[in-house]
């Protein structure tokens with residue numbers, strides 16, 4: 743029986759804007775290919791030996807430097823061994839998503855080819871959020887391109903053919919050049935991790951045009967499409983984001 747665990751790997755309490763209730767969410771999925779971790783948040787070394795950029799990030803978001811909150815420690819607490827994490831899927835490679843890669847150096851790391859290129863070459867409006875030390879250990883990358891497959895009308899590709907539950911990556915560029923949402927089958931429905939490309943949207947919500955407009959420089963232009971997706975398929979899709987559930 744496959745299961746999805748939602749791990750909050752860091753509470754965010756920024757001074758400005760004074761956002762309440764934000765976290766840093768990773769998903770741990772039990773599959774027939776071992777454990778799949780969707781995003782890694784910050785890793786052990788980010789807390790013990792932060793680079794100046796990470797130090798600034800942790801400080802400005804008032805993140806507790808508690809190793810117990812890292813994905814690897816939470817996975818152990820759930821009773822798994824970290825070596826069971828065979829695959830990592832990254833929505834994108836910003837420092838609060840890829841920081842834990844070095845804690846799982848044996849894992850295959852699935853990412854959109856465009857995102858990998860943008861991170862390595864520091865391209866894009868928010869390129870300052872990439873931290874090269876996070877992939878200094880030379881991860882076992884699996885770089886994905888679009889295949890022509892669709893998921894609810896969106897371009898999409900599966901991370902592994904035949905994986906149960908199905909796990910699809912959905913390119914939703916804007917926040918970064920190769921940002922992807924990740925959709926995981928759950929009890930006949932879907933859990934969509936929209937990463938950093940949307941604020942939370944629930945079925946029945948009214949469209950927030952102003953919020954959508956104001957957040958476009960950060961999240962990109964996908965919100966209207968995601969909004970329609972959730973409204974039209976509310977029975978089948980539940981959405982979370984990397985920082986709000």
Ligand SMILES: [Zn+2]
Pocket residue numbers: 834836871917938
């Ligand atoms: Zn980001």
